[in-house]
Amino acid sequence: MTLEQVSVAFGIPVEEILSAFSLPSDTPPSTALKDLESETFDVTALRTWITEYKSSHP
Amino acid sequence: MHVPPGESLRTSTASPRPIVRSAGSRSLQYIASSGSFDLATHLSNLVVAAAVLISALLLRSAFCTGSVRSDSFRTSSRIQRWIQKRFVPYGKLFAASIAVVLRRGLFSINTWLREIRRTGLAVTGAAIYGVMVFRDYDPWSALINIAEWTYTPGLVVLGLTLVGSFFVERPWCAMPVRSGGQRAARQAEPGLPQAGCGFLYDLQDLHQCLSDGSEVHTARRSPAWTVFPASNVWVSVRAKARWKSASACHSRRNKEIKMRINPFVYGVIVVALFMGIIYGFQGAGVWSTSGKVTGSGERVAPSASDVNSIKGG
Numbered sequence: 001m002t003l004e005q006v007s008v009a010f011g012i013p014v015e016e017i018l019s020a021f022s023l024p025s026d027t028p029p030s031t032a033l034k035d036l037e038s039e040t041f042d043v044t045a046l047r048t049w050i051t052e053y054k055s056s057h058p
Numbered sequence: 059m060h061v062p063p064g065e066s067l068r069t070s071t072a073s074p075r076p077i078v079r080s081a082g083s084r085s086l087q088y089i090a091s092s093g094s095f096d097l098a099t100h101l102s103n104l105v106v107a108a109a110v111l112i113s114a115l116l117l118r119s120a121f122c123t124g125s126v127r128s129d130s131f132r133t134s135s136r137i138q139r140w141i142q143k144r145f146v147p148y149g150k151l152f153a154a155s156i157a158v159v160l161r162r163g164l165f166s167i168n169t170w171l172r173e174i175r176r177t178g179l180a181v182t183g184a185a186i187y188g189v190m191v192f193r194d195y196d197p198w199s200a201l202i203n204i205a206e207w208t209y210t211p212g213l214v215v216l217g218l219t220l221v222g223s224f225f226v227e228r229p230w231c232a233m234p235v236r237s238g239g240q241r242a243a244r245q246a247e248p249g250l251p252q253a254g255c256g257f258l259y260d261l262q263d264l265h266q267c268l269s270d271g272s273e274v275h276t277a278r279r280s281p282a283w284t285v286f287p288a289s290n291v292w293v294s295v296r297a298k299a300r301w302k303s304a305s306a307c308h309s310r311r312n313k314e315i316k317m318r319i320n321p322f323v324y325g326v327i328v329v330a331l332f333m334g335i336i337y338g339f340q341g342a343g344v345w346s347t348s349g350k351v352t353g354s355g356e357r358v359a360p361s362a363s364d365v366n367s368i369k370g371g
Contacts (some may be wrong), residue, residue, distance in 0.1 A: 001360060001369050009360040010366075033368070047365040 003036075004029035010050055020049055101345050109335040113328060 007014045007029065014029045021041040033043055197219050199210030337344055361367040 006360055006368055009362050010365075011362070025331070043368055047368055050365050 001033055002030050003027070003033065006033070006046070006050075010054065012050065012053060014054075017046070017049075020053075021045070101339075105345060106338055107341040108339075112335055113332045149295050 003014050003017060006012070007017065014027075015025065017023075018025055019037075023036060023041060026052055027036070033046065037043075120200040179225075194210040195212045195215055197212055197216035200210060204213070
C-alpha cells in the first residue's frame with residue numbers, strides 16, 4: 001500500500017503523516033509503505049498513530 | 059530462477075503452492091492461529107485446494123494419478139500405449155538397457171538416498187549449493203511451476219520423465235523419491251536384482267497380494283535363475299514363479315475394479331469438475347491471487363474503519 005492510499009482511506013493529509021514520522025516532505029505520495037521502513041517508521045507505528053489521530057480528530 | 063507468483067508478476071496467478079506439501083501446513087497453521095492469510099496465501103489457494111479435495115472425493119484419485127503424478131500419465135494414455143505397441147522391439151531393448159543402467163548405477167544411489175530421503179537431499183541442496191532441490195528439480199513441482207508461468211530445471215526432468223514413460227514403467231517414481239518398492243522387492247525375494255521402478259512397484263503389488271493369502275507357486279527346479287519376463291532382468295526362478303502368481307492375482311483385482319467408463323470421457327469429467335469448481339468460485343467473487351489486488355484486479359485499499367487493513371507490502 002502507498003501513502004496516498006492510506007491518506008485517502010483515513011482522510012489524513014500525506015503531509016501530516018510525513019511530518020509525524022519525520023519523513024522527507026518531498027516524499028512522493030505513491031511511495032509504498034514498505035519502502036519507507038526505517039527506525040522511525042513502520043506499519044505498526046503507523047497503525048498506532050492513525051488510531052490516536054482519529055481519536056483526537058473525530 | 060524461480061519467481062514467486064502473484065506479487066512480482068504483471069499477471070497474478072493462482073498457485074496451489076501455499077496449500078500443498080510442507081508449505082501448506084505452515085499456511086494452515088498461520089491461518090488457524092491468526093485468523094487471517096499470510097502473505098503467500100490468498101483465496102485462490104483455498105479454492106484450488108478445495109477443487110483438488112472435491113475432485114479426489116468424487117472421482118477417487120483422479121487428480122493425483124491423472125493430473126499430477128507425471129509417472130502416471132502413461133497408465134491413462136492410449137497414445138502412449140499405441141506407441142509402445144508399435145515400438146515394442148525398440149522399447150524392450152531400451153527398457154533392458156535402462157534396467158541394466160539403473161541396476162548398476164542409479165539404484166546404488168538409491169541405497170544411500172534411502173537413508174537420507176527427501177529431507178536430507180533438500181537440506182544438503184539448500185545448505186551447500188543454495189538450491190531448492192524439490193522446488194526446482196522435482197517434476198511434480200515443475201507442474202505447479204507451469205501453473206504459475208514459471209519454468210525451472212524440473213521442467214526438463216518432467217519432459218525426460220514423460221518421454222521415458224513411453225518406453226519404461228514409471229522412470230521417475232522410485233529412484234529419488236521412494237524406496238518402498240525396493241524394500242518390497244527385497245522382502246519378496248532376498249537378493250533379488252534391482253531393476254526399473256515399475257518392476258519394483260509390481261513386486262510391491264506382488265508382496266501385498268501374497269500377503270492377502272493368495273496362492274504361491276514356488277518353482278524349485280533348476281536353473282535357479284531365469285530372465286524376468288517384463289524387463290529381461292535375470293531373477294531367480296522362485297521370483298519369476300511368484301511374479302506369475304501375483305500377475306494372476308493382480309488380474310483378478312483389475313477385474314474387480316475395472317473402470318467401466320471411457321478413459322477419455324473420464325478425463326473430460328475430471329477436468330470439467332476441477333475447472334468448474336474454480337470458475338464457480340471465481341464467478342461468485344471468491345477469488346484473489348494477490349494481497350495487492352481484488353478478484354477483479356482492482357488495487358486493494360485499506361478500510362477506514364480498520365487500521366489493521368493497512369499492509370506494508
